[in-house]
Amino acid sequence: MTKLLFVVGSLHKNGFNHQLADEGKTKLAAEADAFLKFVEA
Structure with missing residues (x-):
């Protein structure tokens, strides 16, 4: 579970760092x- 959390966190950070389209950032x-x-939960 920790590994999945790390992957999601990395994707989240990279998405904003690479200035994706607003729609991509929002998604x-x-x-x-x-x-x-x-x-x-």
Whole structure:
């Protein structure tokens, strides 16, 4: 589970660092947030 969290965190950070289109950023952030909520639940 920790490994998955690391991968999602890396994707989240890289997505913003590489200046993706706003739609891409929003989708990535939403997926990461949903995953984190699932893990924390």
